[in-house]
Amino acid sequence: MAGKGRNAVRIETEIEKSREESNWKRVIELADQLKTRNAAQAPLCSFLLGEGKLEMFLEEWPPVESNFSRSRSGLGEAKRCLLNAASEQGKKAGVALDSHLLLGKLHYAMGFFEESLNHYNEADLQSLTEKALPSRSLRIVAESYAIKGLCLEKVPPSSTSKYKQVEWEEQMGRCYE
Numbered sequence: 001m002a003g004k005g006r007n008a009v010r011i012e013t014e015i016e017k018s019r020e021e022s023n024w025k026r027v028i029e030l031a032d033q034l035k036t037r038n039a040a041q042a043p044l045c046s047f048l049l050g051e052g053k054l055e056m057f058l059e060e061w062p063p064v065e066s067n068f069s070r071s072r073s074g075l076g077e078a079k080r081c082l083l084n085a086a087s088e089q090g091k092k093a094g095v096a097l098d099s100h101l102l103l104g105k106l107h108y109a110m111g112f113f114e115e116s117l118n119h120y121n122e123a124d125l126q127s128l129t130e131k132a133l134p135s136r137s138l139r140i141v142a143e144s145y146a147i148k149g150l151c152l153e154k155v156p157p158s159s160t161s162k163y164k165q166v167e168w169e170e171q172m173g174r175c176y177e
Contacts, residue, residue, distance in 0.1 A: 019136045028052040043085050043093035050081030054106050068111035075106055097123050101144045113151040120148045149175030
């Protein structure tokens with residue numbers, strides 16, 4: 001039993017190292033290993049698989065308009081994994097917030113800007129406070145703010161009132177601060 005615990009800790013440490021190095025193929029391999037060894041880690045494994053598949057895809061097909069169609073067909077598995085991780089079980093496991101942030105990135109890559117904004121609202125991105133986070137988590141949050149700003153540029157306010165326009169511009173500006 002103690003050997004299993006040490007092995008799981010070793011795998012988790014190697015996963016974090018691979019995430020920091022953006023070695024997504026290795027992250028996926030290790031998440032599969034962790035999943036077969038410990039079913040209780042299913043939400044974490046779903047998150048890691050979704051993150052790895054998303055990032056590997058985006059390395060080959062950057063999130064630009066000419067790739068939206070390819071992203072819509074090629075990111076289905078990553079989306080499924082991240083949605084699983086964003087569930088109630090994912091909340092208990094502590095991966096739901098990051099899952100919503102990556103779902104925002106995924107929907108941006110597909111050209112679904114409003115859906116992307118919905119995930120950033122679900123994650124309550126604007127209320128995230130400064131705290132000590134691993135560099136990968138900081139990168140996810142920073143990317144999320146940038147992508148949210150880009151989405152806001154594509155999705156103008158629904159109202160034509162000057163107040164709503166100013167509010168929208170301020171919200172967009174805060175994303176780039």
